[in-house]
Amino acid sequence: MENTNDPITGPAAPVADVYRAEEQPGREAVVGSKYLVPFVIVTSLFALWGFANDITNPMVAAFQTVLEISNFKASLIQLAFYGGYFTMAIPAALFIRKYSYKSGILLGLGLYATGAMLFYPAAKYEMFGFFLASLYILTFGLAFLETTANPYILSMGSEKTATRRLNLAQAFNPIGSLMGMFVAQQFILSRLQSDRVNSQGELIYTTLDAVEKAAVRTSDLMVIRNPYLMLGLMVVVMMAIIGFYRMPKRKEPTSASSSAMASFRRLIKIRHYREGVLAQAFYVGAQIMCWTFIIQYAENLGMAKAEAQNYNIIAMVIFLCSRFVSTFLLKYVRPGVLLMYFAFGGLVLSLGAVFLPGITGLYCLVGVSAFMSLMFPTIYGMALNGLDDEDAKLGAAGLVMAIVGGALMPPLQGAIIDLGTVLAMPAVKFSFLLPAICFVAISLYGYRASRAL
Numbered sequence: 001m002e003n004t005n006d007p008i009t010g011p012a013a014p015v016a017d018v019y020r021a022e023e024q025p026g027r028e029a030v031v032g033s034k035y036l037v038p039f040v041i042v043t044s045l046f047a048l049w050g051f052a053n054d055i056t057n058p059m060v061a062a063f064q065t066v067l068e069i070s071n072f073k074a075s076l077i078q079l080a081f082y083g084g085y086f087t088m089a090i091p092a093a094l095f096i097r098k099y100s101y102k103s104g105i106l107l108g109l110g111l112y113a114t115g116a117m118l119f120y121p122a123a124k125y126e127m128f129g130f131f132l133a134s135l136y137i138l139t140f141g142l143a144f145l146e147t148t149a150n151p152y153i154l155s156m157g158s159e160k161t162a163t164r165r166l167n168l169a170q171a172f173n174p175i176g177s178l179m180g181m182f183v184a185q186q187f188i189l190s191r192l193q194s195d196r197v198n199s200q201g202e203l204i205y206t207t208l209d210a211v212e213k214a215a216v217r218t219s220d221l222m223v224i225r226n227p228y229l230m231l232g233l234m235v236v237v238m239m240a241i242i243g244f245y246r247m248p249k250r251k252e253p254t255s256a257s258s259s260a261m262a263s264f265r266r267l268i269k270i271r272h273y274r275e276g277v278l279a280q281a282f283y284v285g286a287q288i289m290c291w292t293f294i295i296q297y298a299e300n301l302g303m304a305k306a307e308a309q310n311y312n313i314i315a316m317v318i319f320l321c322s323r324f325v326s327t328f329l330l331k332y333v334r335p336g337v338l339l340m341y342f343a344f345g346g347l348v349l350s351l352g353a354v355f356l357p358g359i360t361g362l363y364c365l366v367g368v369s370a371f372m373s374l375m376f377p378t379i380y381g382m383a384l385n386g387l388d389d390e391d392a393k394l395g396a397a398g399l400v401m402a403i404v405g406g407a408l409m410p411p412l413q414g415a416i417i418d419l420g421t422v423l424a425m426p427a428v429k430f431s432f433l434l435p436a437i438c439f440v441a442i443s444l445y446g447y448r449a450s451r452a453l
Contacts, residue, residue, distance in 0.1 A: 030165050035156040038247050042156075043169040045105065045149050047176030048238065049142045052112070054180035054316065055227060056081055056135065057288065058189060060410070061295040061305055065205065066194045066220045067128055071296065075414035078288055080132040082407035084139025085146070085400055092147040093397030094260055097390070101152040102247040108144025109239040111137060116232030123225035126217065134228075141235075147400045150380065151392050156248065167327050170377045174320040181313045183227050190306040191223045201302070263394040267387075272452050273395060276383025277402045279445035283375045285405030286346065286438035289413050290368050291315065293428065296417060297365055300428045301358065311362060315369040322373035335378050336450025343443035346371040350436035354429050361429060368435070375442060382449050409434060 031039045056077065064074035096104035115138025122130035153169045154162040189195070193216045194205040205216060267273055291312060298308030329338055349371065352364030384395050413431045416422065422430040 029157060030161045030168060032157045035248060037245075039153065039156050039165075039169070041242060041245065041247075042105070042149050042152055043172050044238070045145050046169050046173040047179070048112075048235065049145055050173040050176030051180040051183075051231070052138065052142060053081075054177040054291070054312075055184045055188075055231070056180075057292045058181070058184040058295060058305070058309055058312070059224065060292050060414075061299075061308075062188060062192060062195075062220075062224060063128065063131070065203070065305075066192065066217055066224070068206075069128070071414035071417045072411055073128075073414075075292070075410045076132060077135060078292060078410040079407045080136045081139050082284070082288065082403050082405070084136045085143045086404035086407065087136075088140040088143035089147055089397040089400035089403075090394075092144040092400070093394050095144070096148050097260060097393055100249060101148050101155075102242065102249075104144050104148035105152075105242055105247075106239060108141045108148060109235050109242070110141065111144065112141030113232045113235040113239065115139070115141060116228045116235065119225045119228040119232075123221040126221055143400055146403075147393075147397050151396045154384075154392065166381065167377055171320075171323055171327075174316055174323065174373075178313065178316050178320065181309065181316055185306055185309040185313065187227055188223055189309050192220050192305070194220050195305050197304070260394060263391045266391055267395055267398065270387075272385065272449050273383045273387070273398070275445050275448060276379050277398045279442050280376070280379045280383070280399050280402035281405035282438040282441040283372070283379060283405070284403045285409035286350075286435035286442075287372050287375075288406035288410055289432070289435045289438075290350075290365060290372070292410050293413060293417065293431065294362075294365055296428050297353070297432075298362060300426050301362060311366050315366045318366065319369040319373045322370040326374040330374075330378075334450055335382055336446045336448075338446075339374060339378050339382075340443045340446030340450065342371040342374045343439045343446055347436050347439040347443065350432050350439060353432045354425075354436070365432065371439075379442075379445070405438075409438070 060071075060074045060077050063069065063077060064071060067074075092104060092108070095107065115134050115136070118134035118137060119131070122134050149169075150166065153166050157165060194203070196204050198204055205213065208216065294312050294315065295305055295308040298311055299305065326338065326342065333341075346368050349364045349368045353361045353368070355361075356364055380396075380399055383399055384392050387395050413434050416431040416434075417428045419427040421427055
């Protein structure tokens with residue numbers, strides 16, 4: 001039975017319903033006619049940051065080979081990328097409280113484009129630290145976009161349909177992710193000269209002399225650079241469109257109770273919000289570990305990077321399809337209960353990736369995405385359940401800061417993989433005990449939240 005007080009209460013409305021609902025007595029439009037164009041514009045941002053996330057995940061494996069660095073050092077890409085969310089989420093929330101959602105989006109797009117364009121000098125000087133700084137700045141922009149876009153979508157219409165509206169917008173995030181994965185595979189990984197092997201399956205790159213290796217490194221870093229430059233130009237175009245379009249504004253409260261400190265004091269007293277932030281950190285950590293190191297897992301089975309990326313794409317397709325399935329199920333099952341069951345499914349398949357041999361373990365790792373699909377918007381919605389607009393702005397920042405889980409956990413997993421072997425099994429398999437632990441924490445949150453909300 002649908003409960004409009006619960007987050008993520010039902011499937012995304014068909015497009016026809018968006019138009020017809022306003023005309024039918026007793027029905028609420030998911031997106032009203034006056035918000036339709038702004039909704040489409042802001043929803044496109046969900047795909048835009050999904051693209052950035054999933055073109056970047058395979059770069060851990062690419063930089064590891066091109067620059068001949070360890071898995072741990074290469075995974076600092078994720079520390080820089082997701083660390084930017086942690087750094088900028090609160091400033092982004094304070095900015096949009098003082099100014100507007102539109103201003104937050106424009107500043108976010110500006111930072112996004114700047115970080116992407118900085119890949120040009122980073123590739124020219126061939127400095128890994130420069131690439132990390134570029135990603136760090138790029139993610140400042142993503143922090144602004146995520147902190148702004150989620151509550152903005154919730155505000156575009158009736159509160160009764162707010163969570164369905166967010167679910168509809170969130171469905172476009174994995175579409176952008178799929179595009180990012182495709183570009184990474186077709187325009188980066190498949191074109192890296194450093195990843196070519198000889199007839200014995202050994203990397204040719206490691207046998208080259210210093211001059212030949214330098215030439216390959218320069219060429220490959222330009223291959224990595226070019227898609228980011230194109231992405232930066234696309235973001236500038238989007239920035240111009242939003243800059244010239246008249247976006248809806250929210251009425252700002254004038255009472256002292258709307259101060260950031262007052263909001264913070266209220267938020268920390270809410271148990272399902274506090275625990276939701278922790279659950280979100282565990283979820284993002286699990287997601288990034290599963291999607292980043294799937295390439296290393298497949299390489300351990302003898303696959304090349306471009307071939308291994310196929311499994312990442314399959315995982316994302318499963319993720320996208322499962323999001324619609326899980327949204328349908330939420331019409332009949334309470335969010336916390338379904339979250340608990342899905343987290344348990346993720347735990348079982350993570351353990352399968354650890355203990356099952358060969359391609360079966362890889363299939364389990366790919367299948368984890370089916371259970372992850374539900375988690376981000378459901379945790380987000382449950383954590384913000386019952387908050388007013390001003391508290392939701394700062395509350396959204398806390399949930400975006402929780403994305404730091406994607407910065408902290410992959411380097412730990414990379415350090416485990418660098419060990420080579422752990423307890424007589426390949427370290428890359430053993431390392432997936434980390435996401436398994438994350439799913440235990442998420443399942444516990446689902447159980448506790450289902451009893452509290």
